[in-house]
Amino acid sequence: MDDSPDRPLDGPLARERSHLAASRSALRAMREDVEALDISDVTANWVNAAVLERQIEERIKALADLSDTPLFFGRLDYLHAPGAGPAAGAEEAHPQSAAAYQSLHVGRRHVHDADGDPMVVDWRAPVSQPFYRASKKDPMDVALRRRFGYTGGELTAYEDEHLSDPAEAPVTSRLLQQEIERPRVGPMRDIVATIQPEQDEIVRAGLGGTVCVQGGPGTGKTAVGLHRVAYLLYAHRERLARTGTLVIGPNRSFLHYIEQVLPALGELTVHQATVDDLVAHVAVRAADDPAAAVVKGDARMAEVLRRALYSHVGTPAEPVVVVRGSRRWRVPAYEVAELVRELLDRGIRYGAARDALPQRIAHAVLVQMERAGEAPDDRVQNAVARSTAVKAAVKAVWPAADPAKLVLRLLADAGFLAAHADGVLTEDEQKAILWVRPARSVKSAKWSPADAVLIDEAADLIERTPSLGHVVLDEAQDLSPMQYRAVGRRCTTGSATVLGDLAQGTTPWATRSWPEALAHLGKDGAVVEELTAGFRVPTDVIAYASRLLPHIAPGLAPVASIRENPGLFEVRTTGAGTADVVAACRELLRREGSVGLIAADARVPELADALTVAGVGHLGPGEETTQAARLTLVPASLAKGLEYDYVVLDEPRAVVDGEPDEGTGLRRLYVCLTRAVSGLIVTHATALPEQLTAA
Template sequence: MPAQEAEDIEAEITAERDYLRRSRAALGRMRENVLTLDASSAGDWVSAEVLAGELAKRAEALLDDPSTALFFGRLDHPDERLYIGRRHVHDNGGEPLVIDWRAPMSRPFYKASTADPMGLVLRRRFGYSGGELTAFEDEDFTTQAESRILIEEIERPRVGPMRDIVATIQPEQDDIVRAGAEHTLCVQGAPGTGKTAVGLHRVAYLLYAHRERMRRGGVLVIGPSSSFLDYIRGVLPALGEINVRQETLGGLLDAVPVKGRDTPATARIKGDARMAEVLHRAIWGHLREPDEALVLPRGTRRWRVPAFEIAELAGELRTRGVRYGAGRDLLSHRIAHAILIRMESAGEACDDRTHEAVRRTRPVKAMVDQAWPALAPVRVVMRLLSDADFLAEAAEGLLDADEQAALLWERPARGPKSARWSRADAVLVDEAADIISRTPSLGHVVLDEAQDLSAMECRAVGRRCETGSATVLGDIAQGTTPWAIGDWATLLRHLGKPDAERTVLDRGYRVPRQIIDFASRLLPAIAPGLAPPTSVRSAPGSLEIRRIEGADADAAVVAACREALADEGSVGLITADATVPALAGLLTAEGLDHVTLTDGFAGARLVLTPATQAKGLEFDQVIVVEPADIADAEPAATADGGAVTPGLRRLYVVLTRAVSHLTVLHTRDLPVPLS
C-alpha cells in the first residue's frame, strides 16, 4: 500500500474514532439528564412511583457498554451523512449523532445494493476490536463485492451468551424484522440462518415502531428451555430493550408443579387437539337442570321461578358462547332479572340496588351453585385423569378405550398438591382455565423452536396472542418431540393464526458449507420435504471426522478439547445425555476447565452440553461424541401413521451448532445416512 494511501486511511480512522468519542460522551450526558429528573414532582405518590420506575428503566437503557460498538455503519447521501448504531444519540442541541438502526432512514444500510443504491453515495461499515474502532470498509455501489468486515463480524469468536446481529442483518432478514405489528409471521429457518436473532430483533423493532401499543399489550418471548433463555438473555438489553418477558412454556404454564413424566404415547394423546373438546365437554357437562323451583321469600311475598325456566336461562347463555365462569356470573343476573319482572308486575318499585340485593340472596346463590356449579380448572383435570367414568363420558366418540386407559393416572391423587403432574397435564390445566375464564392476550409473542410443540401447546400459546400478533420460528427438520405436529399449516391452525405469512430462511451465515452439507445428509430421512440449506461461507478443513478405538475414546475426547481450546472462542462438547456425568468426571480429572450447560454459560470456554439441550445454541467449535449414541437415545416411534425419528433429528441439531469447526468422534459406525 502506498505511503500516502496508508496515511489517508489512518487519518480517516482517527476522525471516526473522534466521532465515536464524541457520541459516547453525548450518550453519557443523555443518561445524566435522565438521572437528574425528579419524580416527586409528578403530583401524587402513585404517579411519582410510576414515573420513578420509568426513569430508572430509561437510565438503564441509556447505559453505555464500552466493549460494544455504539455505531457500526455510516450512510453518505449527497447532502447528509448518517451514523447507524444500536440506539439514538443526540448532542446538547438535539442534533442526531447516531441514528437508531430501527429508524426508517437506517434501512438503506441493510437494503441498498448495486441494483438499487436507495439514494446512497457510499455505505461504510466499521470494524471493532473490543469496542475500539479499528477499521472501515466502503461500498460505492459501482461494483458488487463481498464485505470482508461483514464476514469477519459473523465469524468473530464468541464466548458465553448469544449476541445481537444488528450490524450484520441481511436483506431477507430485515424484511422479517420490520414486518408490521399486525402481521403474524412464520419463519421456517434452517440451521445458521439467524431465525432466533431475527425474532429477537423483530421484538426490538416493534418496541421502537409501536412502543405504546406493545407496552400496553405486553411482549413475550417463549423459548424451548431455560438453557436457551440463558443463552439469549443479553440480546434485547444490548439493543436497549429491557422490558420483555422471556419464559419457557413450562414456566408460563405454572398453575401446577410439574413432578411427573408421561410416556411418549401418553404425551401424544394429551397433546392431541381432541383433548380440547374432551375438556370442553368435561366442564360444560357440569350444567344441570335444578331439582326444584327457586323460591325467594322477600317481605311478605314469596317469589317463584320454575326449574325449567332457570334451565332455559342457562341454555340461552351457553348458546351465546360465553366462558363458563362468565356464564355462571351472568346466570345470577338473569335469575335476579326474572324475579324483578315478577315484582314489578305486582306493583313493586325496583331499581339497580334491588336487582343486586336479589342477586346476592342465599336462595339465588344456592340455585346458581346447583344449576351452574363453580369449577377450578386444576380439580377438573385431576378428576378427568383419575375418574375412568368421568373421562369416558367426556371422551365418548373422541378417544377409544385404549387411549382413555393411557390417560388415567396409575395412582389417583388425593389432592392437587399430591398429584404427579406432567408437562402435558399443565397444558390441559391451562386449556381448562381458558374455558372457564378467558386468558388475557398480549401485544406480541415470539415462539421459538415452535416445531416441537403439540397441538394443545400451540393452543396455549395462541390464547396469549389471540388479539395480538406473533413471530413463529422453527425448523421442521429439528422437530425432536414425539408429539410434534410436523407441518406449519397444521401448527398455525392450532395456534389460531391460519392466515399467518410464511417465509423461508435457507441461506446460512453461521454454519460453514462443509458442515451443513454433512448434516444435510440426514434430511431425506428426517424431513424429506425440505430442500437442503445453503451457506454463504466456505471453510475448508472445518469438518473433521475421527474414527477411534474404544480403548482410546477418553484420550481422544481430551485431545480434541485441548486442540479446540488452543484457538479462540467457545467450545461445545456435545454428547448423549447419559454420558454427561462420565465426561464431566473425565474433564475434571484431566484438569480441563469447563462448565456443564445446566450450570449456565459463565465461567469457562468449554461447555459440556447434553444433546437434548443443544437446540438453539451455537459455539465456535463443536466436538460431537458418538453420534450413534445420540441417535439411539431417542428411538423411532410411530404416530398418526407416520414414522417419527427424533433421534436422527436430534443428531441433525447437534451437528449444526458449530460456527467455525466441527469434530466428530466415534467408535461405533455412523448412522447410515451419514456413512
C-alpha cells in the same frame, strides 16, 4: 477497506474515531440529563412518583454506554436529504437541517447532541432501512454505505460501497464476513450490524400480522425474532407498553443464552419464559411415557375437557323462590332452564356464564315486581342476585369449577373419562392417559408437563386468559398441539412471531406442517417465510449434516452456507474409552472461541468424570462461558438453540439410540451436528448411522 497502521492522522478513519468519541460524550450527556431530573414536585401521589421513578431508572439503563459494544456500526451518505426523516412521534422526530440528514451514522440507539441534531440514528428508524436493503440494483438514493470494524469498542477499520456508482462492481463485504465469523464467548449477541435484506423484511413486518419463520441451522431465525421484538417496541412502543411482549424459548439454558440480546439493543422490559412457565398451575413432579404424552398433547383433548367441564351444568328441578319483605317471588324451573340454555348457546366462558346467571334470575324477579306495580332499581336487582335462594339455585345448576380438579378426575376416573371422550379418543388412547395409581387430591397428584397444559386449557375454558400484544415463540417445531393452544391464548388479540425448523423436531409430537401448527395457535392466516441462507454453520459442516435431511424432512431445501471460511471439519475413528474425546477438546481449546462437547445424555456422566480426571475444566448448559472457562459439556437433549465456535460431537450412534425411535434420533443428531460456528470434530468408536455414511 482501511485497516493499515500507516493511516494519515486526519484521514477518514481518524474523523470517524473523532465522531465516535463525540457520540459517546453526547450519550453520556443524555444519560446525565436523565439522572438530573427532579420529580419531587411533578407527581400527585407516591404511586405516580414510584412509576415515574421506575421509568427514569429504565431510561438510564437504556442509555448505558457499553464499552466493548460499538455505538455505531455503519454510515449512510444520501444523494438527497431524506425529506421527512424518521417517523413522526419517534425519538428522532425533531427539526434538523437537510445537511444533518445527508450523512447518517447508524447504530444500536439514537444519540443526539446538545442542539438535538442526530449523531447516531437508531437502526430501527425508517431512515436507517437502506443500510440493510440498498443494493446496486436499488440504491435507495444512497451514494455510499460504510461499514465499520471494531476491536472491542475501538474503531479499527472501515469499508465503503459506492452504491450509486455504476462503474464499481459489487463486492462481498470483508467486514461483514469477519463479523459473522467472529469467535463468540459468552451469551448470544445481537446481529444488528449484519442483518441481511431477507432478514430485515421479517424484522420490519407490521405488528398486525403473525409471521412464521422456517429456518435451518445458522440462518439466524432466533436473532431475527429478537430483533423483530426490538423493532416492534420502537415502532409501536405505547401500544406494546400497555399490552406487553413475551419471548418463549424451549428451556432455561436457551433463555439464559439469549437474555442479553434485547438489553444490548436498549430494550429492558421484554419478559422471557418457557411454555412450562406459562402453564405452571401445579407442581410438576412426573414425566409421561411417549404414548401418554402424545395423546395428552393432541388437540382433541380440548374437546374432551370442554365436554367434561360443561357436564357439570345441570337442569333445575325446583323453582327459585325469593323472599323480599312480605312478598315471595317465584321463578319457575322451566324459566331458569331457559336462562341456562341461553347462556350455553352464547358460548361464553364457563365462569363468565356462571357469574351472569344470578343476574339473569334476578332480572326475571324484577320483571315480576314491575308487573305487580313496584319500581325496583339496580340495587334491588343486585340484592336479589346475592340472595340465599338465588345463590343456592346457581350452585345446584351451575357449580363452580376448579381446572386442576377437573383434569384430576379425567385422569383418575375411567368412567368419567370414557363418558366425555366417547367418539373423540379410542379406548387404547383412554387407557394410555389414565393414571395407574389415581391421586386423591390435587396436591398429592404427580403431575406431568402435559398435565399442566391440560389444566391451563381447562382454566381458559373457565376464565379467559389475558392476551399480550406480541409473542415470539422460538423452537416452535417441538410443541404439541395443546402447547400451541396454550401459547395462542396469550396472543388472541395480539400477534406472534413463530420460529422453528421442521428438520429439528425432536419430540414424539413434533410439528410436521406449519399451517397445521399455526391453526392450533389460532393464527391460521399467518405468513410463512423461509430462510435458507446460512450465516453461522460452515459449508463443510452443513453439507455433512444435510445428508440427514432426506430421512428427516424430505420436503425442505438444505441450508446454503454463505461463509467464505469453509471451517474445520473432521470425522475421527477413536479407540474405546474417552481419551481421544478429551484430546479433541484440548486441541480445540488451543483455538480462540468457545467449545462445546455434545454427547448422548447417557454418556455425559462418563465424559464429565474423564474431563475432571484430565484436569480440563468445563461448564454445564446455561452457564456463561468466559475466556477462562470456554468448554461446555452439553447433553444432546439440551443442545437445541445453542451454538459454539467449535464442537466435538461424541458418538453419533449413541445420540440416535438415545431417542425412542430412529426418526426422532436422526433429528436430534441433525441438531447436534449443526451447533458449530467455526469447526466440528465428530468422534466415534462405534459405527456411524448409515444415513451419514451413504454417498
